[in-house]
Amino acid sequence: MGSEEKDASKALNWKSIGEPAGGGDGAAVKKRLPKKIRQIPDYYFLPRKSLPSAIFFYGSWIAAGIGAGMLTEIWINKKVKEDGGVIWEFDK
Numbered sequence: 480m481g482s483e484e485k486d487a488s489k490a491l492n493w494k495s496i497g498e499p500a501g502g503g504d505g506a507a508v509k510k511r512l513p514k515k516i517r518q519i520p521d522y523y524f525l526p527r528k529s530l531p532s533a534i535f536f537y538g539s540w541i542a543a544g545i546g547a548g549m550l551t552e553i554w555i556n557k558k559v560k561e562d563g564g565v566i567w568e569f570d571k
Contacts, residue, residue: 528536
């Protein structure tokens, strides 16, 4: 049984296995798998704001945030002065 397997492997023409099965001109047609289809979200195609409009819009939000922070800081300083300037008492 072991000798039959060796004989079968010797009978194969190993040089012709790697070559294309066609006429030997080397122009083998390879099958290609379809490319992965990109799934693009719908909002990708929505119109975008112009650059000056976007800068003004987001800049106003940033300025509002800075202003709110400044007002909060003023309010905290006012409350600290009303309470005598002591924020925490550790001696209790």
